[in-house]
Amino acid sequence: MTGAKLIMNFPVTATSHTLADYRARGGYKTIEKVLASMRPEDVTREVTASGLLGHGGAAFPVGRKWAVIKPNDGQPHHLCANADEGEPGTFKDRWILEHAPHLLIESMLITSYAIGCRHSFVYIRGEFDLPYRRLQAAVDEAYEAGLLGQPLAGTDFALDLFVYRGAGSYVCGEASGLLTSIEGKKGYPRNRPPRLTVRGLYQRPTVVNNVETLSNITGIVAHGAEAFKKTGTAKSPGTQLVSISGHVVKPGVYEVEYGYPLPKFIYEDCGGMLGGRKLKALIPGGISTKVLTGEDIAPLTYDHASFDQAGSSLGSGGMIAIADGTCMVRLLQVMLRFYHHESCGQCTPCREGMGWMHRIIDRIVAGQGVPQDIDRLVEISNANDGTTICGMGDAAGYATVGIIAKFRDEFEYFIANKRSKCNGALEVEGTWHA
């Protein structure tokens, strides 16, 4: 991994996933320090003070989520690390699972201590092979070393950690769908309230956090909230692992400090666009975030406030850079095919809306669209907004409305001329193809 500034301070080596390597970097010293000198509520207070925001997409304050759970209320509590990583364009948790699984495990030990959890889970995307093998091997090593499954450092704190493999459903990355799946049922998202921190896995108070979110915990507790806040901006402290794909010269996973200039990231760190092409559009944080144009990014810095102002969001950090020559109508077709396929079918606006939108965009691309189709796509998107059980209905709408708002002329041209304004071209060499 290269990047602007490394806060996880985790250079990759051929053995960085092993216990021996992790211990040589001072690994598992922070959980020792926690058990020796901190009460569970002290840990939560430190994490709250750090201002750490969730990295799974919604940027929810981590300390505020944990604080709902009273660690010593006599009830069983659970922690689930979300390693489903299903958002198209996102592949940063995979980096942690492959190269730093013990950082996640130590962070889960600390988090479990803070929330009074004794049985924790990692829900990992079913398609992940190497990340799963590396994680499971690290968990096995931790059990063998007595770090899991038995009381630690002369205390009565002991944690079990189970790795649960998903079966490839996008909605199982949604926190409540994930819990339903672990319970052995169809991974249907659940209505809220009650919040998962009140009634989650097996009806018990449960924290679900993203893998990257959790992986920040060891560093925050080791060095303190004040040190953490020295990186990033006041409203977005720390860094984000950004996975960038598409038409950039150097795609990959980068650790980017919040507040970093976005054009510098794209044109210097990522080597600019392939073949010197112009940046036409940037999907900033997985396909569920609103698209930006190449011109939009000029004044932006990589942080929540800057992206909010631009009408988009950082999402899950999964960027897709799109070069001139790419047809945005066909791009939306690929996205709507995905959402239609992944809708779990519980909510009428999502189940019917996704199918309807998919059929409309297919019709446009087949040269059979009518001018009213464009506004119909927007209307269906708006009808989904806030009317569904989980965020997928909203997300598909944001993606659609975002692309149409910025590239409406391409939709009008396609319908009027029965062909793409870009000659249907997605031929730019790179990783994004329809």
Ligand SMILES: Cc1cc2nc3c(=O)[nH]c(=O)nc-3n(C[C@H](O)[C@H](O)[C@H](O)COP(=O)(O)O)c2cc1C
């Ligand atoms: C359809 C859908 C899919 C999601 N997929 C993921 C995912 O793969 N990984 C993830 O961490 N969060 C995903 N989320 C967000 C989770 O519901 C939840 O907000 C997150 O895991 C909480 O962790 P955080 O607070 O650390 O960000 C998804 C949400 C939705 C609506």
Ligand code: SF4
């Ligand atoms: S919004 Fe879609 S994916 Fe989410 S619960 Fe409803 S039907 Fe399922």
